[in-house]
Amino acid sequence: MWADLGMWAAAILTIAIFSLLYRDNPFYRAAEHLLVGVSAGYYVVNYFQASVLRKFVFPVFRQGELWLVPGGILGLLVLLRLSRRTQWISRYAIAFYVAAWSGYLIPAIIQERILTQIVGTVPPAPWTVAPMAFLGALVLFVGVVSILVYFYFSAPQTGALKQVSQIGITFLMVGFGASFGYTVMGRVSLLIGRFQFLLQDVPAAVLGR
Amino acid sequence: MSAASQPATSARRRWIDAIATVDRRLIFLVIGAGVAIPLLFPLGLPVGVSREATAYHEAIEALAPGDIVIFAFDYEPDVMAEVDPMSYATLSRIFAKGVRVVALADYAGGVGIALRILGETARESGRQYGSDYVFLGYNPDYTATMLRMGESIRQTFPTDHYGTPTGELALMREVDNYAGVDLLVSISGSALAEYWVIFAGGKFGQKVIAGNTAIQAVLIYPYFQTGQLSGFLGGLKGAAEYEQLIGRRGLGLRGMDAQSVAHLLIVCFIVLGNVGYFTARARRRGEAGGMGRGHVG
Amino acid sequence: MKKTGPVAFGFVIGMLMLVQHFTGHPWITARYNNVLDWKQVVFGITLILGVVSLFTHHFKKIARRTAGWPYSILTLAGLLFMIVSAALFTPERGPYPWMFVHVQAPMQATMFALLAFYVASASYRAFRARNVNAALLLAAGVVVMLGRVPLGEMIGLDAVSSWILDFPNLAAKRGVMLGVGLGMAATAIKIITGIERTYLGKGA
Numbered sequence: 184m185w186a187d188l189g190m191w192a193a194a195i196l197t198i199a200i201f202s203l204l205y206r207d208n209p210f211y212r213a214a215e216h217l218l219v220g221v222s223a224g225y226y227v228v229n230y231f232q233a234s235v236l237r238k239f240v241f242p243v244f245r246q247g248e249l250w251l252v253p254g255g256i257l258g259l260l261v262l263l264r265l266s267r268r269t270q271w272i273s274r275y276a277i278a279f280y281v282a283a284w285s286g287y288l289i290p291a292i293i294q295e296r297i298l299t300q301i302v303g304t305v306p307p308a309p310w311t312v313a314p315m316a317f318l319g320a321l322v323l324f325v326g327v328v329s330i331l332v333y334f335y336f337s338a339p340q341t342g343a344l345k346q347v348s349q350i351g352i353t354f355l356m357v358g359f360g361a362s363f364g365y366t367v368m369g370r371v372s373l374l375i376g377r378f379q380f381l382l383q384d385v386p387a388a389v390l391g392r
Numbered sequence: 393m394s395a396a397s398q399p400a401t402s403a404r405r406r407w408i409d410a411i412a413t414v415d416r417r418l419i420f421l422v423i424g425a426g427v428a429i430p431l432l433f434p435l436g437l438p439v440g441v442s443r444e445a446t447a448y449h450e451a452i453e454a455l456a457p458g459d460i461v462i463f464a465f466d467y468e469p470d471v472m473a474e475v476d477p478m479s480y481a482t483l484s485r486i487f488a489k490g491v492r493v494v495a496l497a498d499y500a501g502g503v504g505i506a507l508r509i510l511g512e513t514a515r516e517s518g519r520q521y522g523s524d525y526v527f528l529g530y531n532p533d534y535t536a537t538m539l540r541m542g543e544s545i546r547q548t549f550p551t552d553h554y555g556t557p558t559g560e561l562a563l564m565r566e567v568d569n570y571a572g573v574d575l576l577v578s579i580s581g582s583a584l585a586e587y588w589v590i591f592a593g594g595k596f597g598q599k600v601i602a603g604n605t606a607i608q609a610v611l612i613y614p615y616f617q618t619g620q621l622s623g624f625l626g627g628l629k630g631a632a633e634y635e636q637l638i639g640r641r642g643l644g645l646r647g648m649d650a651q652s653v654a655h656l657l658i659v660c661f662i663v664l665g666n667v668g669y670f671t672a673r674a675r676r677r678g679e680a681g682g683m684g685r686g687h688v689g
Numbered sequence: 690m691k692k693t694g695p696v697a698f699g700f701v702i703g704m705l706m707l708v709q710h711f712t713g714h715p716w717i718t719a720r721y722n723n724v725l726d727w728k729q730v731v732f733g734i735t736l737i738l739g740v741v742s743l744f745t746h747h748f749k750k751i752a753r754r755t756a757g758w759p760y761s762i763l764t765l766a767g768l769l770f771m772i773v774s775a776a777l778f779t780p781e782r783g784p785y786p787w788m789f790v791h792v793q794a795p796m797q798a799t800m801f802a803l804l805a806f807y808v809a810s811a812s813y814r815a816f817r818a819r820n821v822n823a824a825l826l827l828a829a830g831v832v833v834m835l836g837r838v839p840l841g842e843m844i845g846l847d848a849v850s851s852w853i854l855d856f857p858n859l860a861a862k863r864g865v866m867l868g869v870g871l872g873m874a875a876t877a878i879k880i881i882t883g884i885e886r887t888y889l890g891k892g893a
Binding site for chain 3: 414416419420422423424427437438439440442443468469470471472473501504505507508531532536537539540543544547554595610613614617626627629648649651652653655656657658659661662664665666669
């Protein structure tokens with residue numbers, strides 16, 4: 184019974200959200216506000232369970248893992264942000280978080296996002312690959328270098344620099360076009376999913392009785 | 393202009409004005425119909441398979457029974473229509489091969505999704521919780537989770553999603569970091585596949601494949617080209633390609649006809665919009681030129 | 690204490706995380722793991738703070754009878770219902786998972802599905818080939834859009850689409866990735882050394 188009720192609730196709320204396509208209306212607004220509240224409640228329970236209980240309360244108070252206490256203290260410092268008088272104390276927690284993230288990010292980004300990608304850009308020796316593959320690798324190399332030249336703002340973009348930048352812009356336009364095509368694909372797929380629910384799953388459940 | 397050609401010209405002008413000013417609700421209706429009709433009356437268009445999807449498939453086929461896979465549900469309900477088919481197809485195939493799964497969610501919203509899909513696919517293959525698969529649940533701060541798992545999965549997840557200490561689970565006694573993991577699969581609606589490549593792949597040498605939404609898939613081609621990512625699926629089409637490869641007619645394949653028709657309609661809208669724009673622009677220039685001539689001596 | 694203290698603290702933590710990458714020393718690795726564990730607690734509590742702000746915002750709307758205040762009652766009712774049902778029945782059974790599966794997930798999915806309609810409308814209204822670059826963007830978009838679906842594959846556009854994705858698109862994405870990567874590394878260094886302090890808020 185609860186599963187059937189749930190299916191109808193989902194169908195009605197789905198149609199309420201779709202009603203925005205005609206125009207803004209109270210059904211859409213009500214559904215939207217309900218979504219905000221329910222999802223906020225869902226997330227706060229999950230964060231509390233995963234962060235506070237599983238990563239602090241249970242290990243510290245049930246298993247005696249006291250080395251987790253500083254984490255709890257830093258977490259409490261974050262809450263001091265709520266009062267204007269004690270806001271400055273929360274800076275320690277924020278500095279901790281942002282600096283820790285920065286620290287482990289630097290080597291990872293340089294290694295995986297910069298150096299490895301540069302290696303992947305250098306064309307192979309022409310006698311080691313098929314001609315078309317070498318041509319493609321050259322296109323890739325020219326594209327990456329010209330785009331980096333385009334993003335180089337420390338010198339005025341005139342003369343040869345400007346011409347190379349123009350090539351970079353051309354590659355960027357093609358890249359943006361590909362992103363646009365994939366964005367359309369992604370959005371349409373999400374719509375297909377909802378229509379599959381409304382036009383296939385719901386009738387199947389109704390007729391299945 | 394002759395009197396005889398004036399009605400034809402004004403009729404053409406009305407058509408052009410109509411093309412240039414279509415009500416957006418009509419556009420919505422056309423797109424809705426373009427998606428709904430092929431779902432109700434399938435066209436059966438054949439689906440090709442890309443190089444990336446083939447590589448994804450090969451990475452999974454290379455697994456042997458008893459191997460261990462980390463399966464990360466890195467998405468939330470907002471994109472589940474696009475990547476749920478990938479999760480279903482991949483997990484079904486992995487379980488059918490007798491491969492064991494350590495599942496987790498890097499977003500809180502992924503927990504409900506993981507419970508549904510893991511439950512269904514494990515039941516289909518008769519897999520046992522604890523020995524064949526475990527669900528570690530959600531852990532906050534995904535980059536810290538990825539790095540911490542490289543040292544100890546059991547310390548990153550002291551208990552599984554259900555509160556059982558991970559040390560007591562048969563599967564978790566055999567694996568405690570990436571060294572014991574044969575493949576990592578990230579089904580993601582965001583940049584998380586990239587972060588798995590950077591942190592788990594880069595620092596610990598973990599082999600990674602990914603299923604991504606279309607919007608993210610277009611961004612990770614560089615990682616596939618360098619071999620940092622061993623294969624990936626892009627969007628619902630990617631899910632359809634993988635279903636094609638494993639012979640499973642799931643939501644991916646079933647949605648391809650609608651995807652084709654919708655794309656065609658959007659291309660038509662782009663063409664229509666540009667026809668209206670260029671015709672109006674030519675008309676404006678023609679009128680401006682005519683005024684100029686009238687003003688010359 | 691208020692300005693220099695957090696920056697100095699951040700420097701110590703940041704350097705610890707950076708140095709660990711280059712040394713496998715057990716003591717440093719153990720502290721590195723400690724920091725990762727503490728970071729996860731801070732992350733979760735920070736997100737809970739966001740929900741507290743949401744609660745306060747809607748509560749004030751109801752109290753002051755601002756425009757749209759009845760909808761805020763729905764928001765707070767949903768929020769409190771989820772918290773209370775998780776507390777009474779646990780998050781594994783009862784109303785909490787039911788609400789996720791049948792209320793939150795379908796609505797979240799539908800919100801994003803709306804974008805398909807708006808992208809179609811925007812394609813008609815806004816995407817104009819005004820100049821060569823715009824025409825190139827549109828052409829690439831159209832080829833990829835059609836080439837990646839069965840209809841386009843039937844007319845041979847998949848090969849062109851694949852070439853675009855594997856070469857010019859890859860070059861574009863890599864160029865941007867390198868630029869952003871360099872920016873990220875530079876910003877991270879500036880944060881650790883205290884040059885960049887805007888993340889600490891006003892007055893830092």
